[in-house]
Amino acid sequence: MDAGSSAPTVRRAATRGRPRKLTVEAIVAATRTLLADHAPADVTFARVACSLGVPGSSVYNYFPNRDALFAAVAAELFASFAFDDPGDDVPWQMRLRTWLAAIDRFFDQNPMAFRLMATSSQASPAWVHVRMPLLQVLRALGFEGRDLALIHAWFEGQVTGLLLVESHAGRNRLIAGEPPQVPIDMNDEAECAELDRRSHLPSIRREEIVKLGFDALVSELERQVADRC
Incomplete structure (x- = not known):
């Protein structure tokens, strides 16, 4: 991916004084800021350069394309992932839950990470290191080859999908709990049941849903392991 030809032209800074110094760190920081509010497809080199007050072409002196830039952003972001690994001496369920x-x-804490898990169509090298403990647990349980790839893809997809939905769902639950705009037919069983369900949504905490999801995943993995014996 690279900057679109239709991107707005960035004006050069005034000639008075020294030109603004551009660094890899400054470009990565600006890109992280933009990704917090924009989809990756909308974060062009021109937009990054504009936020830094430099010509759009100057970013190419540091990164050949957006994939390389996003990989650098992902590497910095995922490097902050902290996992206090209890090691192989504890039950696998405890290591996995940790x-x-x-x-x-x-x-x-880093919702933009969802946008950086993959660069192009492949997993970001930085994300590969973050998810390595999952792969280690599955290997220790005896999964290998295609079975390992299948269980890993299922488990990781369920985890990230659950967390992605919950990153947005809290606000939606508050809105859903507000009085309906359209009058409810109290003689309609389905509408009454829906009204009652919605009335409880604001009290549901993110942590409750995440725990239910994680419990279900670990339980299903336990079943998969038992079936292999």
Whole structure:
């Protein structure tokens, strides 16, 4: 990916004084800021350069394309992932739950990470290191080859999907709990049931849903392991 030809032209800074110094760190920081509010497809080199007050072409002196830039942003972001690994001496469920708790905290604090898990169509090298404990647990349980790839893809997809939905769902639950705009037919059983369900949504905490999801995943993995014996 690279900057679109239709991107707005960035004006050069005034000739008085020294030109603004551009660094890899400054470009990465500006890109992180933009990704907090924009989809990756909308974060062009021109937009990054504009936020830094430099010509659009200057970013190419540091990164050949957006994939390389996003990879650098992902490497910096995922490097902050902290996992206090209890090691192989504890039950695999405990090690997995410790990793899940760390993943939950990380995405809750860094929602933009969802946008950086993959560069192009492949997993970001930085994300590969973050998810390595999951792969290690599955290998220790005896999964290998295609079975390993299948269970890993299922488990990771369920975890990240759950956390992605919950990163937006809290606000929606508050809105859903507000009085309906359209009058409810109290003689309609379905409408009454829906009204009652919605009335409880604001009291549901993100942590409750995440725990239910993680419990279900670990239980299903336990079943998969038992079926292999």
